[in-house]
Amino acid sequence: MSTSSSPDTSTDAVTDDPAPNRTIGVNMPERPSIDNIEERWIQAWEEQGTYTFDRTKHRDEVYSIDTPPPTVSGSLHVGHVFSYTQTDVMARYQRMSGKEVFYPIGWDDNGLPTERRVQNYYGVRCDPSIPYDPNFVAPESPHHPPIAISRPNFVELCSVLTTKDEAVFERLFRRLGLSVDWRQHYTTIGPRAQRISQRGFLRMLKNGQAYRQEAPTLWDVDFQSSVAQAELEDRETVGAYHRIRFHTKQMPTLVIETTRPELLAACVALVAHPDDPRYQTLFGTQVTTPLFEVEIPVLAHPLAEPEKGSGIAMVCTFGDLTDVIWWRELSLETRTIVGRDGRLEHISFGARAFPSIDPSRAQLLYDEIAGKTTKQARARVVDQLRDSGDLVDEPRAITHAVKYYERGERPLEIVSSRQWYVKTLELADDLIRRGREIDWHPPFMRARYESWIEGLNGDWNISRQRFFGVPFPLWYRIGEDGSIDDLHPIFPDEARLPIDPSVEVPEGYDTSQRGMPGGFTADPDVMDTWATSSLTPEIAGNWEDDPDLFERIFPMDLRPQAHEIIRTWLFSSVVRSHSLHQSVPWTNAAISGWILDPDRKKMSKSVGNVVVPTELLETKGTDAVRYWASSARLGVDTIFDDRQMQIGRRLAIKILNASKFILTQLGDEQAQAPRALDPLDESMLGALRSVVTASTLAFSNYEQARALELSEQFFWDFCDNYLELVKNRAYRRDEGAESAKHALGLALSVLLRLFAPFLPFATEEVWSWWLEGSIHRAPWPRTEEFGEVSGDPEILAAVSAVLGEIRKAKTNAKQSMRVSVSRVTITADAKRLGEIGLGRGDLIDAGSIVELELVERAGQDLDVSVELADPD
């Protein structure tokens, strides 16, 4: 034998090698590793089109997924890694099960988050009154103070930045091994999304599902835009109760309590409960407000709570949502004083809207607060009340829940404005019924959907007074007198969509007529981001522009998403689908949990506890991270736990090593079906067949964590016991070896495929050592593959138990596992003894047993007595 170094060491002649020459595993490395294998496979999958959607497949052969388009202006966090992996696991399972998986990817890049990011990133702000500057160059670093730029310039910057952000997201998602079809790609600001959003809106306008109305609207004074009920959140905020005296002749003193004394000038009534004995004499009378001395009615309404404060409330236009209800139901006056910028407007007392007994004094007092913010005005009004003697006691500090826009910093105001709405209130029953057509995973998440619908207090406001969004595709006529005809919008032909009405001109008009008497003006608003996102199935499926595709994927099979956006994304999607298609948008909703940090706080950027996902994937390995994400059940909030990733990492490595070992034993001989299977091999295959059945069932119930657990449990036992028992026999050249090789080959193939959805890289790596094609297009294991195997899992279990006892004896004696055993006596009942007898030869080999005695004793389950060989 040559001692010179040969590059071809693996085929170096080793004449006494019991295994034949093998070509299997020519790509098999000496020391397999899961590190740095990702990029190779990502590239191979892309080149081979492994995940490309085949659109010739019929609807019932397709599994379609309404992938959540992540907000690209947000940061990447482990929550993305977690939930997107859970969806990918299901996608891979469905693909292997024979479904053609429609797995698109979108980026949510329109809307306020992007605007805000652009403002901060470049140091700019949008001023729609400025004309477009074609030579504008964005500053290198954030400019202070922000540069005012035109709307078109601003929108351009939004596009530039989102493109950058999207590239970062794409890198992460590829690295995570998502089996999305990158050709099925959309953005929520792109032309297709705009066209479909606008078409969806026009359809709903025409069928009466959308309407425009002037009404009290939730308003963020910083963003200067309306917001929807779904975007509210309560925040505990410090405030104070102020006891204020109103003037009446009916009672010696009349005191109300309020947290918003600055709205006194906007007061339009007092309200008490109809049964409240204290105020019976007041109902129907007029009382006078302090300071401004405006006469207001005292009215009864059941919403007034006698226990709260003094039991009688000051109704202002508008302090909160209850005021809106009272205002509407009691047909009260409108006296708005808070402007859209959050400051008190200048108003005139004595005018019709603001009558006063003493207009000049009222004006004097009010002029001190006009122009101030509500907070500044509040302090001043309290001083005024104190001076006038109408403040009873000093303000009492409290903490109470106040409504904020979820992205906002100051409490919401309610202003009267004209907005576009989508009808939801009258659909409530239908929407709940639709919700019950969807299979929720986990089922209890449906309760959140229903409780949201039951709590709706108005229709869905879809218009926003912002810039980077989908414009409403409408114009309004301007009368000869310059008045705008809001009631009869001009619609574009749908074939023209998408359009920007501030640039394009309605049919029959020309550019010169824009903004002119007798001409037209564009609707200035953009759509709420959810008005677009609610159409993701339509956008991904290219609704009406590609009806052939759409009918192959809609209604979709799966909507994966997080639970905090049930009231927004999920709800609004059901609304649109119900109205546009009289259908649910999908048949399954898989709701992922949150990632919590070890203190059980939700991981978020503001808490400063976010782990950078790309670093995580690089240091742990993608499969390890995917294992962690896969082992969490849907809907369950999960602690970020790198120990769980370590376990996944070990599993992936073990799969590589065990596979290498098995492939080495298989050799390259054409696998031949053995004449008869050894009972131990058959037993192992019988157990594995049960795993296939149980794992498949778990997947069909959207319990991927269970499927993983089953396969993993089997696999470790398979390595520790079966491989040890069978490896000596497999090396021989007899019938027993044939049986072992057959069983090993089948088991390896099945196991790799069972793990493939979870650990796509490690399993693909092994597959490539052995077989052609991608494992991710290989069929999901079926029980039929096991043929006539009728294996009783008890045999392997019994033999393994004996092997365990022998190991225990060796361990207790602090001996090596390789030390030989001079005598083993097994006492058991006939059935157990029979099972063990079937694995006798393998047991003797694996345990290094010199003498094995089987003793039958009825009623004895299993007793193993072990005599170790003399250490000498």
Added chain:
RNA sequence: GGGCGCUUAGCUCAGCUUGGUUAGAGCAUCUGGUUUACACCCAGAGGGUCGGGGGUUCGAAUCCCUCAGCGCCCACCA
């Protein structure tokens, strides 16, 4: 105020739908072993009155009632 979820070993979690081995796994801890599949390995050990109380049952982690703690969702919180 209404609703949902959770509470099992030091840690992270299964098990509960359909009640029945001695309540499981991994990690961590401890004790050993091994270096021709794998030290990212192997073997073994210790560790739990299944949140409290009550009930149903021959039998309850599992079913029912109740209480508590934690988390979340919803609500017209002057």
